[in-house]
Amino acid sequence: MEKPKTAKTAKTPRARGKHRRLWGSLLAVAVLLAGAGGWVVYQNEYDLTEERVTVTGGKQPLQGVLARPTGGHGPYGLVVFVHGDGPVDATHDTFYRPLWEAMAKAGYATLSWDKPGVHDAPGNWLDQSLQDRADETLAAIRWAKAQPGIDPDRIGLWGASQAGWVMPKAARQSPDVKFVIAVGPAVNWLRQGRYNLLAELRERHASPEETAAAVARSDRNLAALRSAGTFEQYRAAGGDIEGLTPERWAFNKRNHLADATEDLAALRVPVQLVLGGRDLNVDSDDTEAGYRRLVTTPGLLRVLRFPDATHNLVPKDVEDSELRSTFLAVAAPRSLFAPGYLDGMRNFLTSLDHRKG
Known part of the structure; x- marks a missing residue:
């Protein structure tokens, strides 16, 4: 016997309308997501032509990125990027690209590289002195001068934080450096370190007792850096080694007496000093006063x-x-920076060319 067929239930107009609204909502969400994805892609595309390069001529080869403007045919001026502290790669985890684009709009290419030891680059940045870093920067400039499309007479430096001790050295040592852009630099390493310690303690509302204890620990650390003792001796004596490795200790010992006073006083090129008023790392007022006194x-x-x-x-x-x-x-990503910062970089570079002309 044939099995009876199950009757289909007809949808009411109300049910059909609810179904259409559901599909309409899902479609709208899909369109919004697609649009958001497209917006993110658009925001992360830059008006640049990037080329992976190997910079030679220094102590070790450097793995870098040379970014050129997409418009025009050059020759372009060049901004060589000098990193701050830490294991920074060529793009600073893409943080540099909005800056590169702003500089490209002024007709400048940019050159940056992985610090030694970063992304398997040869060497170890913690083995460097600040003079080593200046030598590395000048070797990169010599390499860049020979690259097609680069104007050897319009090469300068951009650098942040720790680069404030590197760039004035490089500019003092070589006439190839035509300008310096210093972002959040300090003049004296020890003074900067004490400011940073106290500023961070104030930021988290540390008690007077906690502040006094932190200053005492810092003083013991500085005394050990000044001595002939090793990291192992410092650790054995009960020194505060939180966040310290033997390599970092050696880096600090090698560089902790850094002071840019003499190098800044010798500068004879345009300097753009960029400062943040809420900087906990560097005393921006002290830095500005120092630069005005010295330059x-x-x-x-x-x-x-x-x-x-x-x-x-x-x-x-x-x-x-x-x-x-x-x-x-x-x-x-362009909106991550303080309003006016990217424009300020472009305007400074544009003004250099007007001045030269």
Whole structure:
């Protein structure tokens, strides 16, 4: 016997309308997601032509990125990037690209490289002195001068933080350095370290007792750096080694007496000093006073201050919010920086060419 067929239930007009609304909502969400994805892709595309390069001529080859403007045919001026502290790669985890693009709009190429030991690059950045870093920078300039499309008479330096002790050395030692852009630099290493310690303690509202204990630990650390003792001896004597490795200890011991005073006083090229008013790493007022005292040739020093920006030239409220900073870094990286910073970089470079002309 044939099995009876199951009757189909007809959909009511109300049910059909609910179904259409559901599909419409899903379609709208899909369109929004696709649009957001397209926006993120667009925001992370830069008007640059990047080339992976090997920079030779120094103590060891450097793995770098040479980024050129997409428009025009050159020859382009060149900004050589000098990193701050830490294991920084050529793009600084893509953080540099908005800067490169801003500089490209002024007709300048940019050159940056992985620090020694980063991404399997030869060497170890912790083995370097600040003079080693200056020598490395000058070797990169000599290499760049021979590259096609680069104007050898328009090469300068951009650098942040620790680069403030490297760039004045390089500029003092070589006439190839035509300008310096110093972002959040300090003049004296020890003075900067004490400022940073106290600023971070104030930021987290440390008690007077906690502050006194932290200063005492810092003083013991500095005394050990000045002595002939080793890291192992310092550790055996009960020294504070939190966050320290033997390699980092050796780096600090090699460089902790750094002071840019003499090198800054010898500068005879345009200097763009960029400072954040909410910088916990560097005393921006002390730095500005030092640069104004030392760079005395009329017209060479220009100061660009961003009152609400941090050491990274990011607005304080953005840097303090992991959610906001992560969102902007992914979805709108140019907006991560303090308003006016990228334009300031482009305007400075453009003004150099006008001055030369």
